[in-house]
Amino acid sequence: MKMEVRLSDAEKVFIIHGAQEGLRADGRSPFDYRPITIQTGVLATTNGSARVRIGSTDLLIGVKAELINMESVAVYRNRLNFFVDCSANATPLFVGRGGEEFADELSAALDAAYDNNYVLPDLKKLILSPTHAWKLFVDIVLLQCDGNVIDAAGLGVKAALKDTEISEVIVRPADEGKYTIDLPDDNTVWKLDISRVPLFVSVNRLGTAKIVDNSLAEEACTRTSVWIAVAPQFVSDTGHNKSSQSPVKHDNCIITFMRQCDGGTLEIDSLEEMINIGLKVVGQLHEALDRRLIDENWMAEKPLSTFLQ
């Protein structure tokens, strides 16, 4: 489902010709992002939270850890659980059940990108006993929609996972093979290792041009899109690859999800070119986000970290 903004044909021609000339309506080049604002710790009642704004697109992400009983470790699906709520604040089209299709599409993409053991190695620490485990719920609220929601969701989930704190617990064996869970006296918490968490890039095709970070007007002119989720690869992995002496140049990244969406067809060469653009852009996104999260870590205990910022 596309969040339609009504454009005339002349407006679409203007936007497409501008994109093909390397200029966009707001003055950006094809591979520029709008200003991105990321805050973490915006919700006190969650284990981890983040707020992401790309231009006027606004997302609020909360991570909650819940201690659950399970029948067996073998059948338990130890993964993140994503839920997307398309708030009617974003657009009147989302009133009632209007945003369900888009929300399902987003949560399915996030589920698929995180459905492996590589991106979050700390998932195995969530298993506490044969019958107890932490279950992580990642809730995403779409507050305002101005295009490129999937990139904002990827950035926000990584920032929220960075902010996530999970309590240390004491596991004691009890009678009949069962276990009891106790909290220690000191409020010790541990954090997830997010160095391998993937980020999303949506590469969009307008006419013959390929751009990233669609605004809502550009989404109305988009012929087709490719969503790609890329996780960084570690130096040790690179050493392993170098020892294998592969003739192909390594991009030092791992693709965990890729999908062509929004209708429209693609030449095979165009798909490969769009994948290459996505890989290049997502590398820059990873660097910028890591820098931002480190800066925010230094500015801990900020006095006025409010929603009004």
Next chain:
Amino acid sequence: MKDEPNLELGGLMIMRIRGITMQHSSVKPVPLNNLLKRTENGKAGTSLGSAANTFRSIVMQTGALHDQKGTVYVEFGSTKVICAVDGPKEITKNTDVDPTEGQICVFLKNISMESTAVPGSSSISSKENSETRNAVESALRSIVCLDLFCKAQIDVEITVLNDDGGVLAAALIAASLALIDSGIQVYDVCVAAHIVMLADGRIIVDPSTSSFPFSSVTDSEEFPGNAHLSVTVGMLPSLNQLACCEFVGIAEPQQLRHAIAVAIENSLKLYPLVRKTLMSDVKI
């Protein structure tokens, strides 16, 4: 010593030949060696049939439900899909739609998943259904000449009778055949293929879930040396364009490119079968 058994066998054969000749002079005896060779050839053919680079047995039938046009049954091994097309008709949704183009609505129902539903996995299966539905709708929007159906809606109902892997590929083929069977103008048919690259680098074309379960077998934290991925592509063969491309798993970029190339190459092999299905419908 060694010559005596041969003589005996020869004698037996001579006796049989004489008997046959006395009763039916026109019958010619067939040597045993040739029979053995043919049996071996048959066995070799059987083993070749289950090789990793071929599709499972495929059945495509238009007019699956005799009371209406635009119904198609597609079977890939144990994966069975029925697709029905309703339309073009008046728009039923109240959403603010583009008045110059038609709308495509895809409804996906997975019967096999519902019957064996585990309570915990119901949300996961519904998300997978939503993902498949979105991918099929996106592909159909590029296949159908939507500008010919302004202010109209085309409903595509896909029912998965049994799921043994490759549902998205079967649904894409069934949906495109159903649209053509109902007389809706399309740019091209859609051929689709689903492949899996195992951890040891082997590529399996059209795997069944029971034979090659696609779960994260590698539990190591480090990235495995080889990819472990699943790729489904939908192609417009005459235009040589991709209508759908979906990748799930974990891979390096060049491994993904190689997997996409193999999937595209194998999807084009289905074009003669799709064409034959439509031609047989014309004969009827």
